[in-house]
Amino acid sequence: GESVGLHLPTLSVQEGDNSIINCAYSNSASDYFIWYKQESGKGPQFIIDIRSNMDKRQGQRVTVLLNKTVKHLSLQIAATQPGDSAVYFCAENTGQGAQKLVFGQGTRLTINP
């Protein structure tokens, strides 16, 4: 999962396996949560989002789970591919209207062939 510090948490998985990246968020009043993927030298790229009135949302090969009781968010990537290698950030919207995102530290996902 994500934590404070200068070293990014890392996750290594075999190509074809499923990946689960975890995130703890801080604000009980946050109403919107997003996962971003960031490749080297690029800006964050939107993957999937979920609103606080849901606990699960599925996209293509990705699923986001939200547990508001313990303020926990997870991203599941099915059948990981080499192109999934990147840093993944969770973000919560604390702005209640205006979009003021608070980002987690990020998790580096490495795919082993």
Add this chain to the structure above:
Amino acid sequence: NAGVTQTPKFQVLKTGQSMTLQCAQDMNHEYMSWYRQDPGMGLRLIHYSVGAGITDQGEVPNGYNVSRSTTEDFPLRLLSAAPSQTSVYFCASSYRTGGKSSYNSPLHFGNGTRLTVT
């Protein structure tokens, strides 16, 4: 659509110099924002704007100014650069849907400006 365009891609400044980081979007998004990203950390919000003529401070606004005279452009100004401002800066934009249950779209990010202050 080009999306969110940031210039320059790289910049080196001396302490005390000023400069403006440019950000333009061609998606007619009302909302624009600036984030900075330091090594091993997530992004932190500097300033944001919910529409032309309206700006507000984020989490780390000190040392930065913004203005929003048009929907398309949201420049970030460093009045007197300091080494602590060495970072990668990202501009982002989004739109808000209308209606009773309106919400913000996900942020679209530019590819960043890498700034070094010596």
